[in-house]
Amino acid sequence: MNHSPASRNSQENTPPPRILTLQIDGQDLSGRADETILEIARQNKIHIPTLCRLDGLSGHGGCRLCLVEISGQNRPVPACLTYPQEGMVISTASQRLQDYRRKILELLFSERNHVCAVCVSNGHCELQELAVELGLSHVRYEYLHPRLEVDGSHARFIRDPNRCVLCLRCVRVCAEVEGAHTWDVMGRGISSRVITDLNQAWGSSQSCTACGKCVQVCPTGALSEKGTSVAEMIKHRHFLPQLLAMRTNRRE
Amino acid sequence: MTLKHKDLQQIAAAEEQRQQGFQHRIHVCQAAGCLSCGSREVQESLEQVVADRELEQEVQVKGVGCLGLCSAGPLVAVASADRLYQGCAPTDAGSIVDGLTSTAKTDADGAGTLPFFSKQHKIVLENCGSIDPERIEEYIAAEGYAALYTVLREMTPAEVIEEITRAGLRGRGGAGYPTGLKWSTVAKALRQTRYVICNADEGDPGAFMDRSVLESDPHRVLEGIAIAAYALGAAQGFIYVRAEYPLAVKRLRKAIAQAERLGILGKNICNSGFSFDLQLRLGAGAFVCGEETALIASIEGLPGKPRPRPPYPAESGLKGCPTLINNVETFANIAPIIRRGSDWFAAIGTEKSKGTKVFALAGRVCRTGLIEVPMGTSLTEIVFEIGGGIPDQGRFKAVQTGGPSGGCIPEQYLHMGVDYESLAQVGSIMGSGGMIVMDQSSCMVDVARFFMEFCMSESCGKCVPCRVGTTQLHALLSKITQGRATPGDLATMEELCDLVKNTSLCGLGQTAANPVLSTLRYFRDEYRAHIDNQRCPAHHCSMATTRERP
Numbered sequence: 167m168n169h170s171p172a173s174r175n176s177q178e179n180t181p182p183p184r185i186l187t188l189q190i191d192g193q194d195l196s197g198r199a200d201e202t203i204l205e206i207a208r209q210n211k212i213h214i215p216t217l218c219r220l221d222g223l224s225g226h227g228g229c230r231l232c233l234v235e236i237s238g239q240n241r242p243v244p245a246c247l248t249y250p251q252e253g254m255v256i257s258t259a260s261q262r263l264q265d266y267r268r269k270i271l272e273l274l275f276s277e278r279n280h281v282c283a284v285c286v287s288n289g290h291c292e293l294q295e296l297a298v299e300l301g302l303s304h305v306r307y308e309y310l311h312p313r314l315e316v317d318g319s320h321a322r323f324i325r326d327p328n329r330c331v332l333c334l335r336c337v338r339v340c341a342e343v344e345g346a347h348t349w350d351v352m353g354r355g356i357s358s359r360v361i362t363d364l365n366q367a368w369g370s371s372q373s374c375t376a377c378g379k380c381v382q383v384c385p386t387g388a389l390s391e392k393g394t395s396v397a398e399m400i401k402h403r404h405f406l407p408q409l410l411a412m413r414t415n416r417r418e
Numbered sequence: 419m420t421l422k423h424k425d426l427q428q429i430a431a432a433e434e435q436r437q438q439g440f441q442h443r444i445h446v447c448q449a450a451g452c453l454s455c456g457s458r459e460v461q462e463s464l465e466q467v468v469a470d471r472e473l474e475q476e477v478q479v480k481g482v483g484c485l486g487l488c489s490a491g492p493l494v495a496v497a498s499a500d501r502l503y504q505g506c507a508p509t510d511a512g513s514i515v516d517g518l519t520s521t522a523k524t525d526a527d528g529a530g531t532l533p534f535f536s537k538q539h540k541i542v543l544e545n546c547g548s549i550d551p552e553r554i555e556e557y558i559a560a561e562g563y564a565a566l567y568t569v570l571r572e573m574t575p576a577e578v579i580e581e582i583t584r585a586g587l588r589g590r591g592g593a594g595y596p597t598g599l600k601w602s603t604v605a606k607a608l609r610q611t612r613y614v615i616c617n618a619d620e621g622d623p624g625a626f627m628d629r630s631v632l633e634s635d636p637h638r639v640l641e642g643i644a645i646a647a648y649a650l651g652a653a654q655g656f657i658y659v660r661a662e663y664p665l666a667v668k669r670l671r672k673a674i675a676q677a678e679r680l681g682i683l684g685k686n687i688c689n690s691g692f693s694f695d696l697q698l699r700l701g702a703g704a705f706v707c708g709e710e711t712a713l714i715a716s717i718e719g720l721p722g723k724p725r726p727r728p729p730y731p732a733e734s735g736l737k738g739c740p741t742l743i744n745n746v747e748t749f750a751n752i753a754p755i756i757r758r759g760s761d762w763f764a765a766i767g768t769e770k771s772k773g774t775k776v777f778a779l780a781g782r783v784c785r786t787g788l789i790e791v792p793m794g795t796s797l798t799e800i801v802f803e804i805g806g807g808i809p810d811q812g813r814f815k816a817v818q819t820g821g822p823s824g825g826c827i828p829e830q831y832l833h834m835g836v837d838y839e840s841l842a843q844v845g846s847i848m849g850s851g852g853m854i855v856m857d858q859s860s861c862m863v864d865v866a867r868f869f870m871e872f873c874m875s876e877s878c879g880k881c882v883p884c885r886v887g888t889t890q891l892h893a894l895l896s897k898i899t900q901g902r903a904t905p906g907d908l909a910t911m912e913e914l915c916d917l918v919k920n921t922s923l924c925g926l927g928q929t930a931a932n933p934v935l936s937t938l939r940y941f942r943d944e945y946r947a948h949i950d951n952q953r954c955p956a957h958h959c960s961m962a963t964t965r966e967r968p
Contacts, residue, residue: 228881230922242921269913273887354878355877356879
């Protein structure tokens with residue numbers, strides 16, 4: 167659901183979004199009231215790490231890696247879902263935030279099996295890149311390593327839930343862009359699982375159109391194309407902005 | 419149909435006359451606690467005895483809501499003689515009825531002077547145990563719906579909000595947000611479609627206040643919701659109640675149907691032009707659905723998962739419309755405030771916390787049950803006077819408040835008056851009102867582990883710190899209670915608590931570390947004994963004989 171001031175404005179015919187000034191990491195910037203802090207930061211070449219976020223999909227706010235500090239608020243907020251206010255002072259790279267991000271990543275690595283050396287996405291994996299960027303060198307917790315079955319029932323794709331980080335990009339791209347809503351989440355908490363249809367094998371899914379969008383947006387090796395071996399799975403994510411741009415043009 | 423004030427008075431007068439027709443009134447508790455130990459059979463047996471002796475004209479036997487002293491159920495009260503029979507069996511019916519006419523003293527006499535009852539101050543529970551929750555007439559006879567009538571006929575919405583604000587009522591769901599402020603925020607919202615939601619998704623382990631209120635006096639909650647709806651201009655409301663409370667659901671359904679029949683809910687209430695439709699929504703047993711954004715998602719038919727706030731529901735809630743969400747107990751306080759005035763209410767309690775609080779007193783205490791005390795009552799009074807102290811010559815160790823979001827309060831704070839601020843100061847929270855007393859046999863590490871297990875299994879799984887963080891915290895606590903932990907684990911655990919607290923998406927995760935943090939604060943020795951000496955001071959944990967070296 168879009169809670170941006172813009173959507174409210176369009177509903178009630180009020181003036182276009184205001185332009186605000188704010189400060190991010192000491193830089194004075196301007197931004198529109200309907201752009202998130204993450205969008206404004208990116209426009210100004212300020213890098214904030216993200217994982218569940220993907221341009222073109224609705225915000226999720228689950229990975230907590232894009233947390234930023236707003237002056238006057240004790241608890242950090244997700245940049246991907248927070249809208250600016252006039253005069254806001256934001257910090258995106260304090261020591262505290264960097265520690266939090268690394269520790270969150272450490273938790274993700276302890277949750278499932280993320281052994282890069284045997285993964286199809288080795289070298290092209292967003293989780294791996296984040297670990298390098300945030301300086302995660304070891305995991306202090308016990309690895310939970312649940313035994314999850316690999317689903318190879320689909321003719322073209324493979325699902326390996328052991329690599330899944332529950333970013334739900336696949337769920338969102340399938341529901342919001344493809345319109346099939348083949349994917350969803352079963353269970354809750356640590357036993358949450360991404361499933362196809364009503365937890366059937368992917369190959370027997372009635373709703374799947376085999377478009378492969380989920381595979382391309384998946385940040386790790388959880389979804390891959392059949393026939394790829396270790397380090398061979400390279401994802402093509404640029405299809406999404408292109409597709410969305412074409413759709414917008416057609417509408418206009 | 420439109421209900422007039424005269425009609426309400428007539429219903430009340432007829433009901434009073436009916437009650438006074440009986441010489442003796444026997445009340446049998448029919449709330450979940452007593453029902454579970456056979457109070458329905460006790461009531462049937464009493465009715466049978468009264469019928470056999472042809473006393474139906476003189477003796478009334480009726481089922482009532484919670485009588486409070488749940489540990490001693492099934493409870494039977496002789497309202498006409500201040501008697502309370504505890505632990506009744508169907509076979510006791512004869513002697514109870516015999517006792518009505520004899521003047522001989524019994525053990526059950528003078529119930530009102532027992533400290534369990536005399537120390538209490540009942541506002542929310544004023545009708546609990548005295549009226550039949552399934553009959554609207556009895557609620558009306560106890561001044562029920564008078565406040566709603568007054569509000570609809572004599573007060574503007576702004577005046578209602580002003581009255582609630584002046585009373586100083588704060589949300590009884592746990593966080594203590596000022597109710598008047600919440601109402602006025604929703605009332606100021608631009609969009610005209612507004613909703614009122616009653617949060618009856620009580621899920622803290624050991625807490626049963628809301629259930630008891632709904633089972634014992636459902637109309638009081640309906641009246642509070644309707645008053646709120648009028649004050650905010652809401653035409654529709656929902657009660658989100660967990661499906662694990664079948665009796666509460668049944669009585670709420672009955673109450674809503676009765677109120678609709680009399681024209682107290684529905685279209686053009688009391689000919690005031692105000693219409694309000696109230697519906698039930700059942701929760702499927704997820705603790706996180708007590709969090710307001712998850713609750714709204716659940717009502718909308720979506721998975722019960724929270725979303726970040728702001729925007730707060732007061733601005734964008736159900737279906738994107740301004741929405742008021744208050745707890746059962748908060749709504750139950752509304753009618754008395756309107757009836758007796760904000761000054762009366764504001765005179766009870768402490769400077770910042772007004773009124774009373776209902777607690778579910780449980781754990782290692784002689785008398786467990788449902789109690790209501792003024793804010794600021796000390797823990798000593800609650801545990802030792804009302805609760806009767808620790809059984810079996812046990813020694814008090816701590817009291818846990820606020821459920822899985824709260825903390826453990828040790829002996830040195832027993833003198834402390836209980837209100838929102840004082841509890842927060844010692845590292846706990848008021849919470850919804852669960853109060854679990856622990857004695858020397860409780861291991862505080864294991865208590866923390868228990869609550870972490872609860873949070874872990876109730877986490878929705880949306881955000882990483884709560885989903886994986888609670889699991890890892892639980893693993894670390896299990897290691898400690900099994901004697902397998904290393905000194906480094908304690909530091910790792912404290913770091914992880916800080917992470918989960920500050921980076922989780924919703925209140926569940928943000929408070930999940932509280933039981934660990936508060937036990938670490940007051941009972942660090944116990945953690946150390948487990949880690950350094952593989953010894954559980956409470957002799958509760960069975961420790962591994964040797965420690966695994968990493």
